[in-house]
Amino acid sequence: MATRDMPKGLKPTIEFGPILIFFAAYYFGDLFVATGAIMITTLVALAIAYYYTRKLPAMPLVTAVVVTIFGGLTLYLNDETFIKMKPTIIYCIFTAILFGGLFLGKSFVRNLFDNFWNLDDAGWKKLTLRIAFFFLAMAIANEVIWRNVSTEMWVNIKVFGFTAASFIFFMAQVPLINRHSQDGESKTDP
Incomplete structure (x- = not known):
């Protein structure tokens, strides 16, 4: 089957819609309502992305699997701990994938962003390393935050x-991208 043109503005909606629905559902309901809402909207967003691209993008797919498992545990066990751990698990998975790729001599970041930037090998390696450490820092931050603040503060x-x-x-990676650009401009520039 052929891919379809995605309507303008749908991609950001697919990417940010589930988290915005989570936030709204939390404030109009509670964490359990928000958990069910993010589970459903994440799967709907993945289905919409597949409808247009005819493939399941790796990062949203991993996110959907983790949201479904940890959201399901949260609802089934009536324990908010699992949904609070979900970001940590996702960040750790992405960190492991990126470090594992670097260990094997591959930049998975290059695979994701090669259509946008034309970087040299050193640039892709540095960018991948920075993103891996960023995800690791976010995992640690999530663990510290959810264990030490109220649920409302954690959601915010x-x-x-x-x-x-x-x-x-x-945005802080723009100078690195510019320094390592092989043609002086990104591929999407005219």
Whole structure:
């Protein structure tokens, strides 16, 4: 089957929709309502992405599996610990994949972003290493935060703090990307 053109604006909706629904469901319900909501919206977002691309993207697929398992445990056992551990598990999985790839001489970050940037090998290695350490730091931060603050504070930090930290981190990588660009501009520039 052929791929379909994804409507403009749908990709960010697929990526950020589940977390925004989680946040809204938490404030209009509770953590258990939010857990069910993120489970459903994550699977719907994955199905929509598949409908348009005819493939299951690796990172959203891993996220969907972990959300389903840990969300299911949260609801089944009526214990919010599992959904609070979910970000830690996802960050640790991504960290292990990136470090494992580097150990094997591969940059999985290159596989994800090669359509956007044309970096030299050193640039891909440095970027992969930085992202792996960032994910590790986020895993540690999530563990410290959920164990030491209220559920409401954890939800706010997860939705707003982690999103802001990710944005700042990736913006801070622009100088590295520019330094290691092989053609002086990204592939998406005209």
